[in-house]
Amino acid sequence: MTAPTTPYTELGEALGTDFFSVRDQFTDEQWQRFADTRTFVDAEVLPGINDYWERAELPWHLFRRLPELGIVGEDIQGYGAAGMSPLALGLVHMELHRGDGSLGTFLGVHAGLAMKAIAMCGSEEQRQRWLPSMSTMDKLGAFALTEPMHGSDSVALETTATRDGDHWVLRGSKRWIGNGSVADLVVVWARDTDSGEVLGFVVETPAEGYEATVIPGKVSLRALWQADIELDGVRVPEENRLTEARTFADCAAVLATTRGTCAWMALGHATAGYDAALRYALEREQFGKPLASFQIVQQRLVAMLADLTGMQLYCMQSARLAEVGKLSPTVAGLAKMHNTRTARKILSEARDLLGGNGILLEHHVVRHWADIEAIHTFEGTETIQTLIVGRDVTGISAFT
Numbered sequence: 001m002t003a004p005t006t007p008y009t010e011l012g013e014a015l016g017t018d019f020f021s022v023r024d025q026f027t028d029e030q031w032q033r034f035a036d037t038r039t040f041v042d043a044e045v046l047p048g049i050n051d052y053w054e055r056a057e058l059p060w061h062l063f064r065r066l067p068e069l070g071i072v073g074e075d076i077q078g079y080g081a082a083g084m085s086p087l088a089l090g091l092v093h094m095e096l097h098r099g100d101g102s103l104g105t106f107l108g109v110h111a112g113l114a115m116k117a118i119a120m121c122g123s124e125e126q127r128q129r130w131l132p133s134m135s136t137m138d139k140l141g142a143f144a145l146t147e148p149m150h151g152s153d154s155v156a157l158e159t160t161a162t163r164d165g166d167h168w169v170l171r172g173s174k175r176w177i178g179n180g181s182v183a184d185l186v187v188v189w190a191r192d193t194d195s196g197e198v199l200g201f202v203v204e205t206p207a208e209g210y211e212a213t214v215i216p217g218k219v220s221l222r223a224l225w226q227a228d229i230e231l232d233g234v235r236v237p238e239e240n241r242l243t244e245a246r247t248f249a250d251c252a253a254v255l256a257t258t259r260g261t262c263a264w265m266a267l268g269h270a271t272a273g274y275d276a277a278l279r280y281a282l283e284r285e286q287f288g289k290p291l292a293s294f295q296i297v298q299q300r301l302v303a304m305l306a307d308l309t310g311m312q313l314y315c316m317q318s319a320r321l322a323e324v325g326k327l328s329p330t331v332a333g334l335a336k337m338h339n340t341r342t343a344r345k346i347l348s349e350a351r352d353l354l355g356g357n358g359i360l361l362e363h364h365v366v367r368h369w370a371d372i373e374a375i376h377t378f379e380g381t382e383t384i385q386t387l388i389v390g391r392d393v394t395g396i397s398a399f400t
């Protein structure tokens with residue numbers, strides 16, 4: 001055989017991507033989450049996802065499988081949510097992203113951002129009102145923080161909330177909002193025109209004055225839509241203001257929890273790239289021998305493996321710290337920075353090792369290569385994570 005045509009057939013079987021035996025440390029719950037998600041990805045996601053990605057179409061049939069697998073709701077306890085341990089949660093996101101970044105990010109937005117915002121910043125009554133239907137995905141969530149003029153400095157957001165009797169009136173623009181055009185419950189962050197503080201509101205769509213337009217021409221996470229949102233005098237009842245979101249710090253606390261998950265997402269993409277490169281190098285022959293028999297190719301594969309192993313250890317220890325409540329936002333930022341940077345490197349190598357086939361969707365690598373770009377940017381760019389860690393090691397903030 002000279003040019004493999006059935007990529008991923010052996011995925012997960014011939015791999016040596018666990019050199020430090022991290023899988024031996026999984027509990028039964030963690031194994032089950034990992035195995036169930038892996039089976040779903042191999043059997044249902046990989047066979048058809050490229051077509052959705054190419055057509056920039058939402059794979060609703062795959063989205064709908066997430067509650068059936070019991071993996072919606074992150075670590076939230078009760079309300080029908082998954083209630084996963086930090087390690088199980090990470091493994092689920094890793095596996096979904098090993099399959100497809102759009103699918104994984106869909107869950108990240110719905111559960112990691114929107115549900116977590118309600119769980120962390122809502123009252124008990126609000127949690128009871130919204131979380132059960134979000135756990136079953138009868139209601140879809142979105143998280144609207146970023147604005148056209150404020151991305152990395154979202155702390156300076158300009159969307160306003162003005163109290164009017166027992167309602168609030170929201171005005172402003174949001175950008176890059178995942179699920180913004182399809183969500184039923186959109187968590188909108190806006191500045192109180194009286195106090196100047198950032199508050200959180202749940203906008204139930206359709207709502208008068210709420211308009212979402214899908215951002216066209218995106219070449220990363222193509223099977224997921226992000227929207228520009230206009231809020232033109234949207235009226236939200238006081239009962240939809242998240243009662244425990246009192247300042248921007250409360251919004252930032254939600255983002256700090258998802259930052260660690262981004263490190264797992266990057267690990268999933270990198271694993272997919274390494275797998276495809278290894279398999280291809282074993283099957284593709286040039287100069288009468290498999291590519292894998294050349295010393296330079298072996299050296300490149302081992303360099304990828306070494307990087308991948310480092311990413312696994314970052315993830316594993318982050319999960320251990322989260323389990324005992326010791327994962328600081330800075331350490332989560334370090335893990336996101338390290339893993340997205342390293343995943344980009346691995347995917348670039350993998351794409352090259354597949355030669356011309358590396359830029360064909362059927363070999364999957366180029367999809368991951370494009371998708372990692374979004375993860376590298378969202379929820380705090382690599383540079384912003386670097387500055388967060390830099391502030392910690394020097395005691396000097398370079399960005400405030």
Ligand SMILES: Cc1cc2nc3c(=O)[nH]c(=O)nc-3n(C[C@H](O)[C@H](O)[C@H](O)COP(=O)(O)OP(=O)(O)OC[C@H]3O[C@@H](n4cnc5c(N)ncnc54)[C@H](O)[C@@H]3O)c2cc1C
Nearest residue numbers: 143144145146151152176177178374378379380381383399
């Ligand atoms: C696919 C995708 C999905 C997203 N989903 C959501 C979502 O669901 N909800 C939501 O609210 N947002 C979402 N976002 C927005 C995302 O969080 C922002 O894109 C991100 O925070 C960066 O903001 P920006 O794109 O405006 O870039 P900018 O902030 O303009 O940054 C541009 C460049 O400048 C660098 N930079 C910025 N400040 C500094 C500094 N002080 N020093 C040095 N360099 C600096 C950045 O690192 C970057 O390289 C999403 C984005 C993408 C791409």
